[in-house]
Amino acid sequence: MLKLIGRVADGSTETSARLILLKDLERSLTAEELVLIKNGGEQNTTNEILGVLREGLGKNEFLSISSYKPDVAYMKYGGEPSSAREIYSFSIRPIGAVSGDSGVEPNRSIIQPRSPVYLLEDADNPMEWLAKGKDCVWTDAYLDGHESWKIPVDKTYIPYHIAIYGSTGSGKSWFTRFILVPLLRKAGYRVLILDWSGTDYVPYYGGKITTISDIALDEESVMSYLKDKAKNFSKNMNLENAFDEAIIGWESTVSKIRDEEKLYYELMNRVKEYIEGNVERKDHQNSALRELSRVKRKLKPSDLKQIMGTKDIEEMIGKLEDLMVIDMSGVTSEAKLGIFLSLARYLYDVMERGTEVNLALIIDEAPQYAPWEPKGIQSDTTEMIKNIAALGRKRKLCLVLIAQGIKGEIGINASVRRNLNTQFFGRIHPLDAGGEGGASEWLSPYGITADTLLQLKPGKFYFAGAMNPSPIPLLITYKPG
Ligand SMILES: Nc1ncnc2c1ncn2[C@@H]1O[C@H](COP(=O)(O)OP(=O)(O)OP(=O)(O)O)[C@@H](O)[C@H]1O
Numbered sequence: 001m002l003k004l005i006g007r008v009a010d011g012s013t014e015t016s017a018r019l020i021l022l023k024d025l026e027r028s029l030t031a032e033e034l035v036l037i038k039n040g041g042e043q044n045t046t047n048e049i050l051g052v053l054r055e056g057l058g059k060n061e062f063l064s065i066s067s068y069k070p071d072v073a074y075m076k077y078g079g080e081p082s083s084a085r086e087i088y089s090f091s092i093r094p095i096g097a098v099s100g101d102s103g104v105e106p107n108r109s110i111i112q113p114r115s116p117v118y119l120l121e122d123a124d125n126p127m128e129w130l131a132k133g134k135d136c137v138w139t140d141a142y143l144d145g146h147e148s149w150k151i152p153v154d155k156t157y158i159p160y161h162i163a164i165y166g167s168t169g170s171g172k173s174w175f176t177r178f179i180l181v182p183l184l185r186k187a188g189y190r191v192l193i194l195d196w197s198g199t200d201y202v203p204y205y206g207g208k209i210t211t212i213s214d215i216a217l218d219e220e221s222v223m224s225y226l227k228d229k230a231k232n233f234s235k236n237m238n239l240e241n242a243f244d245e246a247i248i249g250w251e252s253t254v255s256k257i258r259d260e261e262k263l264y265y266e267l268m269n270r271v272k273e274y275i276e277g278n279v280e281r282k283d284h285q286n287s288a289l290r291e292l293s294r295v296k297r298k299l300k301p302s303d304l305k306q307i308m309g310t311k312d313i314e315e316m317i318g319k320l321e322d323l324m325v326i327d328m329s330g331v332t333s334e335a336k337l338g339i340f341l342s343l344a345r346y347l348y349d350v351m352e353r354g355t356e357v358n359l360a361l362i363i364d365e366a367p368q369y370a371p372w373e374p375k376g377i378q379s380d381t382t383e384m385i386k387n388i389a390a391l392g393r394k395r396k397l398c399l400v401l402i403a404q405g406i407k408g409e410i411g412i413n414a415s416v417r418r419n420l421n422t423q424f425f426g427r428i429h430p431l432d433a434g435g436e437g438g439a440s441e442w443l444s445p446y447g448i449t450a451d452t453l454l455q456l457k458p459g460k461f462y463f464a465g466a467m468n469p470s471p472i473p474l475l476i477t478y479k480p481g
Pocket residue numbers: 166167168169170171172173174175404458459460477478479480
């Protein structure tokens with residue numbers, strides 16, 4: 001089924017080669033196709049190397065723009081220049097040497113100039129070669145242009161965490177719903193999706209929705225939330241201690257007092273009593289009380305409404321069998337992050353005790369939780385994500401972080417990003433095109449240019465990193481089912 005398309009050009013190494021195309025193939029052959037190099041020739045083949053085509057180039061030296069040639073002169077007056085000396089080429093990025101038993105291994109032989117190059121066709125299915133010898137799960141995504149070449153992922157690296165990057169409308173949430181969630185389920189993970197705005201997932205998973213305001217916060221998260229709302233209690237330690245004391249037993253207080261005005265009254269009363277009873281120096285006591293009255297102007301009863309849930313996280317995760325979506329709409333960012341903190345802390349504790357959690361936590365709008373420069377409660381959530389990521393590798397927790405950007409203001413905090421070992425890059429934002437940590441820095445070593453990334457259509461992603469059995473990123477896509 002192999003079709004000869006050209007030969008290897010001068011200057012190849014074991015990891016790079018250029019393909020000179022046979023006549024007229026430039027019309028039909030496109031970048032991202034997979035090819036097989038019979039290294040050394042059709043007979044006496046040293047090894048067979050699987051590679052992907054990138055960076056096409058058309059050359060016609062008669063039409064050089066930097067020097068004046070007769071053909072250029074002819075063309076200026078409307079003539080058609082000769083194509084006799086035209087050369088079309090692609091770079092071949094070697095994925096590896098194909099060996100019968102062990103699948104695809106890194107290539108160590110020099111790729112010999114003149115070696116014939118063949119186009120792989122649908123029936124060849126190189127994805128099966130890639131999966132050989134690895135513990136793979138098959139996705140419903142396929143190599144762009146070859147619907148029958150489903151993409152395998154290496155199951156071992158699922159708990160090494162996943163990032164999905166792409167500008168708005170590039171298809172991240174859809175990719176998650178149609179490809180990633182079914183994949184994670186197939187690999188034996190329970191799936192918990194955090195839907196920040198309640199619009200991306202909630203409408204599609206009826207019967208599996210939990211509302212955020214029903215969920216109970218742990219005391220530390222209540223404290224982070226109040227601290228954030230009350231602007232750090234103006235750095236008054238006595239006041240902070242008083243609040244810390246006053247929220248002890250929060251869950252049971254909240255389940256008894258269901259009215260936020262009454263709860264507010266109760267909380268402020270406890271704080272005041274604590275200050276009066278425990279701060280001995282009169283001047284310190286007075287300044288704490290003064291700050292308390294200022295806090296009352298910032299923190300309102302309606303703010304408490306957001307942290308009055310009673311649904312126990314431990315019970316909720318315990319009962320989770322296949323999939324759950326948390327609808328996070330209707331409360332402020334601080335309250336959303338407060339619940340997230342409680343959830344993450346619970347997972348951390350369980351994992352630290354040595355339990356495998358078998359859980360994939362899907363965090364869409366990830367920069368809300370772990371931004372470039374975390375502020376207030378975001379510092380806690382960023383730190384927490386980093387911690388559960390590190391521990392999760394051994395305890396079967398898979399974090400999926402979804403963001404419109406990679407780095408900088410639109411991206412994910414660098415300390416968290418470093419823990420995401422598999423990446424899907426969709427169409428990128430121009431801010432991510434260049435510079436340190438941007439998509440092109442990740443992908444240009446593989447011949448994928450920023451221009452290509454800026455123009456990707458919705459639903460197309462470069463699949464890179466640990467879960468990809470191919471060491472070279474591949475362009476994949478999917479059909480919304
Ligand atoms: N595989 C696909 N084929 C065709 N169209 C697609 C595909 N995937 C996504 N789309 C289109 O792209 C649109 C946006 O998808 P989606 O909501 O997943 O984007 P997003 O990257 O999550 O955007 P945002 O960052 O704004 O949340 C969809 O409404 C759909 O029309």
